[in-house]
Amino acid sequence: MKIGIIKPDYKITGGFEVVVNHIKAELEYRGHNVDIVNVDATKRTLNDIPCSIDSHIFQQNADFFRYINYFWKYLKMDLSMYDIVISTQPPSFAIQHPRHIALFYHHSKAHYDLSELFQEVGLHQPYHRKAQEVIREIDSLSLSKVSIILAGSNTIKERIAKFNNLSVNVDLFYAGIDKDIYNYSGPLSYNYPIVVGRHEFPKRPELFVNAMKKLPNSYGRIIGEGGRTDDLKRIDQLLTYTSIEGIYIPDDVIWKKLSNGFFEEAHSELLRKSKRFKHKSNVVFTGRVSREQLFKEYADALCVVCPAFEEDYGLTAIEAMAFSKPVIACADGGGYVELIKDGVNGFIVEPNSVALAEAIRKLVDDPELARTMGENAFQTSRLYSWDNAINKISETILK
CATH class of the missing domain: 3.40.50.2000 (Glycogen Phosphorylase B;)
Structure with missing residues (x-):
């Protein structure tokens, strides 16, 4: 035909x-x-x-x-x-x-x-x-x-x-999902939370950045890049400073305004101050990675956070599950929510940085829970060949 x-x-x-x-x-x-x-x-x-x-x-x-x-x-x-x-x-x-x-x-x-x-x-x-x-x-x-x-x-x-x-x-x-991902059988470890994907509105990696500021003794990794990467890095620098100084910026302002480059004068002033103090961030930006490196990022991750708003499908979540990783998504995450059984193969949380941080903290504090949920996640991934x-x-x- x-x-x-x-x-x-x-x-x-x-x-x-x-x-x-x-x-x-x-x-x-x-x-x-x-x-x-x-x-x-x-x-x-x-x-x-x-x-x-x-x-x-x-x-x-x-x-x-x-x-x-x-x-x-x-x-x-x-x-x-x-x-x-x-x-x-x-x-x-x-x-x-x-x-x-x-x-x-x-x-x-x-x-x-x-x-x-x-x-x-x-x-x-x-x-x-x-x-x-x-x-x-x-x-x-x-x-x-x-x-x-x-x-x-x-x-x-x-x-x-x-x-x-x-x-x-x-x-x-x-x-x-990709056959090499589906059939991955290499080593696994459970080290740190990651976000994978393009930096576009409204993927909301900003919520992950803000969540990590509430976990100062842990660090996370952001894999990928996109049209909003520069704004995302500025947000990370700003939130690193404000979290240390005890200054509160609402999540809605962060992912709806700052992520689109709409910095009010007060935020711009805080950003200027953050550049003077140069506090070290607990978020690592990898940029675009090779296929081999992407596999390693998945394999080493504690969990994969998928904070996007109204996602169509959720391919990243299924890829993560193929690497036996629990997935954390937001209740308004669209297609992601279809893939997750809350507390079984991941967590579905309210769309804010506090809820994301709490879910990540549960896995940081209990690596065995991460492994158990990861095994359940792997079984879910078998449905998507x-x-x-x-x-x-x-x-x-x-x-």
């Missing part, structure tokens, strides 16, 4: 790209002819919208009009050479084909599950609510024409029902 996977190309390699590459490889192994049809998602032209847009209006609502442009681009694609097509990130599900599977992990988040948060923080553009109304309407129309939507988690399935009023043509698809994932894709293709 000739299969086309339609993929917006953001010129980065993240979790979604890993999933798509695995699907391609596994389907080819099973005898299918598979193309990944990349569509450059970094271009800023509006050539595909069938009308002219005033430049002033475009500048006020650039993200919205780019979304509409790509909606039209996908809508007009000729995919008749494929027996079946698989769309991926939005708005690639606007493609037209009689046999169309949507591999669905998230909407345009600023106009759906993160809409209210973006408005609260001040990251939205003018006319946000009208743009949101239009995007939800065209998305719902497109998704209603899809043969089957494979939602990447129950969290995503619930969002599709809530926002697009669709449930009949929606099924679940849980991606497998690529064999299971591709079997689901294959069943859907053959329907």
Whole structure:
């Protein structure tokens, strides 16, 4: 069977790209002819919208009009050479084909599950609510024409029902994890808490940083980097100073404002003071690491903290569990919450640094508990193999 996977190309390699590459490889192994049809998602032209847009209006609502442009681009694609097509990130599900599977992990988040948060923080553009109304309407129309939507988690399935009023043509698809991670059998130790992932809003590594300041005799490691890394390092320096000086900064200010570079004068003044005193932080930033080093970080970790808000799936948590590590996530963590049985293979805590610190402290004080929970976590990870994932894709293709 000739299969086309339609993929917006953001010129980065993240979790979604890993999933798509695995699907391609596994389907080819099973005898299918598979193309990944990349569509450059970094271009800023509006050539595909069938009308002219005033430049002033475009500048006020650039993200919205780019979304509409790509909606039209996908809508007009000729995919008749494929027996079946698989769309991926939005708005690639606007493609037209009689046999169309949507591999669905998230909407345009600023106009759906993160809409209210973006408005609260001040990251939205003018006319946000009208743009949101239009995007939800065209998305719902497109998704209603899809043969089957494979939602990447129950969290995503619930969002599709809530926002697009669709449930009949929606099924679940849980991606497998990297086979070398799934089959890891090397040495393990339980040393320190870590956070793994890109530094983007609202992944909330800031909550982990603030939690570690409440555990001054322990240290943690932050693995990875991203667009918010510089702000995160400034926050760490600031909180190192304020924790020693007994100055309180609310968690909501830290992860909603400071993480986006919105430092008020009072915070900027504290940051200037922190640079003079140069207190040593108990948080280590590794930056981007090699695959070999990532495995070592997982293997040496006491636990893996996943503080993100409304995560779509939770691949990091499953990877951690494959290394027999308990996972700590927040109650508003979306897909992460689906993976954790509180007190069994990890902890689900309130989304604040005090609760995170308390959960970490339990494992620091009781390494045997960390090992026991890690063994339970390992058993959970066995459910997320690529064999299971591709079997689901294959069943859907053959329907």
